[in-house]
Amino acid sequence: MTTGCGIVAMGASWGGVHALGVVLAAVPADLPAPVVIAQHRGEDGPAGLAPVLGRRSALRVVEATDKQAMRAGHAYLAPPGYHLLVERGALALSTDEKERFSRPSIDVLFDSVASAYAEEAIGVILTGASDDGAAGLARIRHSGGLTVVQEPATAERRRMPDAALAAVNAHRILALDEIAPFLVKVCAEGGP
Amino acid sequence: MAEPRPPVRRRDLEAVEIDLLAEGIYEAYGFDFRRYSRPSFRRRIWRRVEAEGLSSISELLARVLHDPPCMQRFLSDLSVNVSAMFRDPAFFRVFRAKVVPLLRTYPFVRIWNAGCSTGEETLSVAIVLKEAGLYDRTRIYATDMSEATVEQARTLTYPINKMREYTANYIEAGGTRSFSEYYAADGERVMFHPSLAENVVFAQHNLVTDRSFNEFHVILCRNVMIYFDRVLQEHVHKLLYDSLTHFGVLGLGGRETIELVSHRDAYVPLDETARLYRKVA
Incomplete structure (x- = not known):
């Protein structure tokens, strides 16, 4: 039984910068939960993704710092070369091995979200050419959280949403532009 | 009842x-x-x-x-703190540009690489100091809580398939030589030149339960405390503070902040982006 809206976790890979931009641009500043994001990108890539996404969003989009307190109205991006994890109310980083060739890993983030937030977690899998995130989304589902997968036909790369749907009986399969309104509605009503 | x-x-x-x-x-x-x-x-x-x-x-x-x-x-x-040689090359560029000149002013330099894991960062620092002509008057104390990990670090050996990445990092970090000068290949492994470890003391030390054991001009403790909670971070920061000389330099990982720690006011940034701080109080 999902009880809504303690945290929104999003995972994306190939095509994710565009997809995240679309979702974040449609989320209002008063979304009552913090957003955490694992977007695959190069280890030493420029740290310019947060401002790019932030310009289009009412949320404050920042790169995560270790042990930073999470606040509603903010979106926290996994820094390149680190896994992003959460505990209740705060972020944590690790430099552990890559998972499925990825660091940040969506599975690592979602697993920590499931453990810390259980039925208050919302997990969203967006476009990507990877299987990362499927196991993590299953963990969120198993812990009672709400699971959303981008409709594969609307994804720039459909492998990641396909993999997630193969692993999880997701609560919602939504076109890209339906995701933000759904999150807003769920958080306002406290349930799907 | x-x-x-x-x-x-x-x-x-x-x-x-x-x-x-x-x-x-x-x-x-x-x-x-x-x-x-x-x-x-x-x-x-x-x-x-x-x-x-x-x-x-x-x-x-x-x-x-x-x-x-x-x-x-x-x-x-x-x-095991998964590391790479010259991980975060920008850090080592700044280290060359801003820390090395400070170290030149000391007759003898003591550096503590706290949480050295299998030695990648230690050897990276050793290479920078060699190239700066400072290595012969430096001693690097490289410590880790696991004796087995320290033992591994002492072997100076790494998988050969890492060398492409390490070479790219070395160049991006401002290295000007041929990186392969520093090691010899032996099958699937490479061994770094023992002269790089001449002034390195690899030792077991536990940041959580052991005390300060010397005073250092530089302490590098990068991406180690991310594995600790805030209470323990506070404890270890006190240990590091107590182990730094006045005007000593503390280097943290690129996504760690000193802002959450009560010793923050004892430091001024030497380079905020590289997370290099100087102890001033």
């Missing part, structure tokens, strides 16, 4: 198991993981549970208590 209490929920049970594991290891072996950052600690616990072919954290507790080699394996999991 007291009402029977409702059963605890699954994730609370897991938290109980993690507490018991940390407590048991502390009582039996003296290693203190009780204030490790929970999300990472939990993840490493489950990896060891799976690697041992077990199905719960409680089973791992039983095994580490009764089977010291299992404790050693778990300790290696917890100690």
